[in-house]
Amino acid sequence: MSSEEFKAEGNKYFAAKDFEKAIEYFTKAIDASPEPNHVLYSNRSASYASLKNFPKALEDAEACVKTNATWAKGYNRVAAAHYGLGNLDDAKQQYEKALQLDSNNAMAKDGLKSVENAIQSRNAQPDMGLGAIFSDPNLITNLKNNPKTKELMKDPELVNKLVQIQTNPKANATQFLSDPRLMTIMATLMGIDMDAPEPPMPSSSKPEEPSQPKSQPEPKSEPKSQPVPKSESVPKSQPKEEKVEEDVEMSDGEKETADQLKAEGNTLYKAKKFDEAIAKYNSAWETFKDITYLNNRSAAEYEKGDYDAAIKTCNLAIDEGRDMRADYKLIAKAFTRLGNTYLKKGDLHEAAKYFDKSLTEHRTPDVLNKLRSTQKEIKVKEAQEYINPEKAEEARLEGKDYFTKGDWPNAVKAYSEMIKRAPEDARGYSNRAAALAKLMSFPDAVQDCNKAIEKDPNFIRAYIRKANAQLAMKEYASVMETLNDAREKDMELGGKNLSEIDQLYNKANSSRFQGIEGETPEQTMERVSRDPEIVKILQDPIMQGILGQARDNPAALQEHMKNPEVSKKINMLIAAGVIRTR
Structure with a gap:
């Protein structure tokens, strides 16, 4: 698969909120890309952020802006990752960079407003005097060496809490109310007598749980538990059988x-x-x-x-x-x-x-x-x-009205409502794709067309709209693949759309082989003659025979064109200028 195909798969999984799969395919797209692609890093950053993995999200966002420093959306990704990590000042700075590049960037405007509100809220909170107590840069090391706290510091979650408090004492002051170990640490830092018994450490062994009844009486020491699985899928509305926890510490x-x-x-x-x-x-x-x-x-x-x-x-x-x-x-x-x-x-x-x-x-x-x-x-x-066919039809007609008036954003909104009300109706996705294409959002249009085709494989209009969006993105090979699928389906259904499909196919071929600015006709022909697909056609013995007949008898070419495969190859040669019709 190509980088673009991996990217399309990643987009599909992202839309389905399967972010781990999305990351897998965006990674494959990055690896397959012949050169660094800022959009791929941006998409993977968004996937990581959706999983709350903000360090990874930040890493990809920074790779995005490094690859393309003029793309405003990349700075939105950096800002969002900083926001997730609690780095509010950094987040604000990055949103401001995005707005410098694109003053109308709605995502940056909304993000900046949220960050400024968070900063204002943070500054309004009392820090309970924690700023001074936790200001020592060697705090973690000292606590690990202190005999009163070194055992507590073996818990990475507790260490992470301390780092958060150091970073932002005001925002994290309330953690002391939910974790008594933090009170022990604060008492140590304040020099309070710690000779009293320390809070019990979490047991390193798993809680013990009953399994099957035994014929012999239970001993005083509790049975060992089965290890907790790394992951477990819970059946819908059926939580697994409850377990009871065992206590292992004995006292009086x-x-x-x-x-x-x-x-x-x-x-x-x-x-x-x-x-x-x-x-x-x-x-x-x-x-x-x-x-x-x-x-x-x-x-x-x-x-x-x-x-x-x-x-x-x-x-x-x-x-x-x-x-x-x-x-x-x-x-x-x-x-x-x-x-x-x-x-x-x-x-x-x-x-x-x-x-x-x-x-x-x-x-x-x-x-x-x-x-x-x-x-x-x-x-x-x-x-x-939420599904309601009658409401879906109302939304479709509303979308059609907006589309006719040229109000593309509201058309997208109406068709989105139609999709929610009738998610199995392919028309909603196809119609929204048409509106998205008008807004120049071609990748999203392709994604919607794929969804429409998935819902109704015989919906020819969705294939055609997909091909048009791919053509706008100059993905010529993909256009031809889509149109070949459309032609095959349409022929099964009676061939009502073959003329439109062939016209679009020829347009894609022509665009694919048109001269580049500043290129002479001879240079264009030289470049086209090296195209792998053209070379393959010209080396095909059958095609060599057909072209030989056409040189002696041009009318024979029309007879061969009745074969769909031959017709496709000849049309490509015509578009490339190898065969001249005049």
Whole structure:
């Protein structure tokens, strides 16, 4: 495949919001491009930004402006990446550069306004005195060497939080409210006595979970868990079977008693005796306050099907966990179970909300996949609910009216509404392609035509509009490929459009071989004679025989032209000037 073909695939996946696939194809397009192409870097930057991978987005955006320093949209990409990274001043500077190149650039205007609002909001926030405390450039190194904090600093997420606070103390001051480890670090920096026990470190082992019931009693030490998978697809509205978390730290007698009750509850849970398990977990909670027991109780209530009780228990676990400064991973588990429960109840918006809350506490691939799956299902459901053939027809007629008046932007808007209302109607995509072509947005027009052809492979008008857009971009080989497909389909349907297809084909051929400015006719002929496709035709023994007959009997050429393949080759030779008709 060529660079342009890879690019077209990338555009298709980007439009479908499959950004990882889009990145894959834009990368292939960049590798296949004979010279650096700023548009490809821009597209891949947009894909990375859509995945919130702003460092990669910035890297590609900078490659874009390095390749073409006069393209305003490239600076928009740089600005958007800086904005995502929290570099507001840099983002503002880049949007201003874009406007210097293109004062009417709407994206730059909107982006600059958003950045200025964010800067104003940032400057209005108190920094809780953090600016002075976190100003030391050797802060991270000192904390890693401090015996009170070195273990905490082994967590890369915590280190990243500190870097964010250093970069912008005002905007990140509230992180101290959600992570008790940051309070420990701040106390160390302020010289407060740290002889009191440190907050517990997150366990490096995976939470232990029940699997199948065993015939023998459970030992006091909990069974080992299965590793958390790197990624997991969640079936629609069917979250995977709930798990219960295990606690591995033992302390005083009450804790030991509570853990024994929990172990008994786990055995009952595995045996699917949920009522008895709930009673054991409840007794464990009453014996010793550890929200692990509440999380386990909510899991049993979930499996029992008592979703309202599970929701109530999860909320209790979160509230109690906040008060006792519980491990943020345990609170994240409670939020995840809330998400699963609402998913089971069919409340997708609430499910997405709580999956997102879980990720703010502790980010895991499993929960991230659940959030994305739920958000995707919400969009699909909303799109299905929006479908209305009658409204689609109203939008089509409105678009036609705007198109007739030459109001192309509003025509695009109306046809977009038609597509939303009737996504399987190929006419919406084809009509929007026509309006986009009027706005000189040829790549988008080609993309819409591809969608129309996908919906209705026999829609000849979509092929013709696609070929016209490709011709405007001087993609002559692509034009001919599109028209060959159109001719084949049209002949199957009766050949009503063959004349228009052939005219466009000849126009593309003529444009392909026309002389370049400053080139003499002899130089043009010399260049054309080296064209690989022309050389291939002239070396074809069959074509050599046909051309030999034509020299002796020109009328014989008309007979050979009845063969579509021969006709195509002869027309190309005519367009190239190899065969002269006069």
